[in-house]
Amino acid sequence: MNGQIKFILNGKDVVYAGSAAARLLDVLRDEYGLTGVKCGCKEGECGACAVLLNGQLVNSCMVAMGFVDGSIVLTIEGYKETARFAALDKAFAETAAVQCGYCIPGMVLAAEAVLAENPHPDEATIRSGLSGNLCRCTGYNAIVKAVQAAAEEGAGLW
């Protein structure tokens, strides 16, 4: 029999004493107040709830807390502290890639996952890396341009 669920959340050790069957999305928002993690569908379809789990992009609505035990979770709040975020933030602003902003936390983390795997991605690689993140406002072109710009201007960061 095991005890509590321990993991690293945005660089800090945390112990979660609730149910192993609870949704990571709900726990991040309700227990830890990390409301940058958005809820769009709770069906794995939209990517608004995306976080990095051990460096890999996952939809937090599709993850139960037991799965998180022993892992490293990074949300947009933690990622915001990094130089890589600064590069993406600047690029998203300069290409006007943000409208309502609801999809953007997930989109930025998806962009991080793309660039971490391939620092010089072509357009098709970017589009496929972002394919699980839906944006109702922008039509994606500006977002793809922003990721390209971040890759160029943030050279060496990834």
Added chain:
Amino acid sequence: MVGGYIPFGMQEALEILAGGGCVPYAGGTDLMVKESAADTRYVFLHRIRDLKCITVDAEYFICGACCTYTELLRSRHTPAILKEAISQIAAPAIRNTATIGGNVANASPKADAALILMVTDALVRLQSKRGVRIVPIKELYLGRGVADILPDELISEFWVPLSRARLPYFYEKVGARKALAISRVSFAGIADVSGGRVNHVATAFGAVEDVIVRREEIDGMLTGLSVAEAQALKGEYLAAYDAAIKPIRGRVSAEYRKAVCGNLLGAFFDSHIK
């Protein structure tokens, strides 16, 4: 722990399952979509190393049930036909957690990785505290959403015969949307044609009937024939499938599904039986 157990090894997991009342949790991408009961207890499988192997021996491609799609796409051992199907499943965030074992155990007729295991006549290794069973995948499916997996059993591995997995293949998924499409109709075919003879043909259709369609007796019509004889039999072969396939009604009409199946089968035949 409320809500589940996180075993470190296979034996521990099988002990817990033998106690009853628990649901195996692999990647969670099917489980978390369903509304779970408040008292659900999961057995989380992600720590169990035995369920993560990817390798080949002289005869088989072997992969653990808890290999994620991302892991399978990265491995040099994974057969091309399986990679092709997996690369079209959902989007990266889903592929990073969803597992091949969950795809099979969920027993959906739309399951894309399971379709490839069906067309290649893979074997499924099931393990419980009581012992090991090895079952041809076709025998695992009892009905829509119903697999012959007992409550105390786990799928541990899939064994895919290399003699099948490395044959020239045809794979097509006719879906509603490009990313995230739960396929409407999917088709896989493999053919071993050499020295002017058809040595082996296998096909599988997904999202058409309650379980993935795999009809060895119809594909067997072509086995052992010369290419010319097989080509002369094309009409009969297509007609046999047309008579056999009984599409369920769904969002897309039964007639449409059947027509798509016929077109895919014809395209496979023309490109591979020659």
